[in-house]
Amino acid sequence: MSTAEAPAAFELTDLVVRYGKVRAVDGVSISSPPGRITALLGPNGAGKSSLLGVLSTASRPASGHVRVFGHDVLTAPVAARRRLGLVFQERTLDKELSVERNLWFHARLFGMQRSDARARIDLMLDLFELTDRRRQPVEDLSGGLARRVEIARALLHRPNLLILDEPTNGLDPTARAAVWADLLRLRDRLGVTVLYSTHYMDEAEYADEIVILRKGRVVRQGSLGSLKSSLDSSRIVVSCADDDAAARQLRTAGFEPLHEPGGVAVHCADPESRIADVVRALDVPGLTVAVHHPSMNDVYLAAAVEHESPGLAPGDHREQPGLPHEHRQERMSTQ
Ligand SMILES: Nc1ncnc2c1ncn2[C@@H]1O[C@H](COP(=O)(O)OP(=O)(O)OP(=O)(O)O)[C@@H](O)[C@H]1O
Numbered sequence: 001m002s003t004a005e006a007p008a009a010f011e012l013t014d015l016v017v018r019y020g021k022v023r024a025v026d027g028v029s030i031s032s033p034p035g036r037i038t039a040l041l042g043p044n045g046a047g048k049s050s051l052l053g054v055l056s057t058a059s060r061p062a063s064g065h066v067r068v069f070g071h072d073v074l075t076a077p078v079a080a081r082r083r084l085g086l087v088f089q090e091r092t093l094d095k096e097l098s099v100e101r102n103l104w105f106h107a108r109l110f111g112m113q114r115s116d117a118r119a120r121i122d123l124m125l126d127l128f129e130l131t132d133r134r135r136q137p138v139e140d141l142s143g144g145l146a147r148r149v150e151i152a153r154a155l156l157h158r159p160n161l162l163i164l165d166e167p168t169n170g171l172d173p174t175a176r177a178a179v180w181a182d183l184l185r186l187r188d189r190l191g192v193t194v195l196y197s198t199h200y201m202d203e204a205e206y207a208d209e210i211v212i213l214r215k216g217r218v219v220r221q222g223s224l225g226s227l228k229s230s231l232d233s234s235r236i237v238v239s240c241a242d243d244d245a246a247a248r249q250l251r252t253a254g255f256e257p258l259h260e261p262g263g264v265a266v267h268c269a270d271p272e273s274r275i276a277d278v279v280r281a282l283d284v285p286g287l288t289v290a291v292h293h294p295s296m297n298d299v300y301l302a303a304a305v306e307h308e309s310p311g312l313a314p315g316d317h318r319e320q321p322g323l324p325h326e327h328r329q330e331r332m333s334t335q
Helices: 048-055 077-082 099-109 114-127 143-154 173-190 224-231 243-252 271-281 296-308 325-333
Strands: 010-019 022-032 037-041 063-068 084-087 161-165 193-197 209-214 217-222 235-239 258-260 263-267 288-292
Touching: 010 048, 022 048, 022 209, 022 217, 037 048, 037 173, 048 063, 048 161, 048 193, 077 084, 084 143, 099 114, 099 143, 114 143, 114 173, 143 161, 143 173, 161 173, 173 193, 209 296, 217 224, 217 296, 224 296, 235 243, 235 271, 243 263, 243 271, 263 271, 271 288
Parallel strands: 037 193, 037 209, 084 161, 161 193
Antiparallel strands: 010 022, 010 063, 209 217, 235 263, 235 288, 258 263
16 A cells, blocks of 8 residues: 555544533544654643544544544444554553553453563563563552553554553653653654643643644644744843833834833744844843743643633733733734
8 A cells, every 4th residue: 555545543524522512522623644643732621531532432422533544433443443552541550460460461352362462561561661570560660650551551462553641640750751752762663653632731742743622622733833833922032120111222123022021022033033133222231132932832822812812803902811921912923
């Protein structure tokens, strides 16, 4: 099969998931080619787990189509499931059993041959640097190590798509970094496609594609770079002993300064090329100048603002309660 004909790793078309009258997922269409990492973001209740539930064949949609490597999850759930590795939010290892026994049970569940299972367990333990823990009961492991055992287990039957619902929830920063080192290695070495949900903005940055859900709908989608550049909130931030004077001088020089918590900001597409002009325009005591480019957090908050408080006209500088000043400015700059 040529690359052009290869099916998507996952493909959701007009997916709707309902719980009674609640439309938890409300017409979502997303897909990924094999070998890529996709992050699902969104506030509590946005529909992330509901979407992953259908994709993982655990629940049924109200309407729409979901395919895993070309297999429809409704009409060919067994074929779809064999291509899937699942890591749920809740811990699902048997705590009293050793790491190795937990993996053995999974291999049996998927009908793996004994010799194949043994080789595959050795490989996974090696890949996740768990070989010297193989006989340790899971209850003796840290949260981070237990999570890595769950990911190793999910990959035992050679799935091509790994789905993780908030994989690093509750882990400390070191354990989170270790889990991410594993996931990136998996993509690079084994070509596994990864789809995960998270509330951590820094973790979204590992993804090739980022999808932000809100109230069951996609409100932003794209690579980190494209999402950041669509925000248009790069700026030069000037701080000094007299911000009002700095703002006056910048206006006189033809800039449109905006006050923000760190000082006075001049928004422009290419801040590095305008720094010299900004500095030349200023004659204030204790001047410091910094360049800010939008972060993933800015992208997320801008999407939240846009969908929480529609109706602000372009250039409208009214206060938006509950939002940091910085993001009120971004809201205006994205109009
Ligand atoms: N079993 C259920 N019965 C009824 N309503 C549900 C059920 N599961 C989820 N919901 C509702 O569906 C909507 C989406 O929930 P879901 O758990 O998919 O969101 P989420 O983005 O995963 O949230 P979180 O980040 O908190 O995990 C919410 O309004 C939630 O209350």
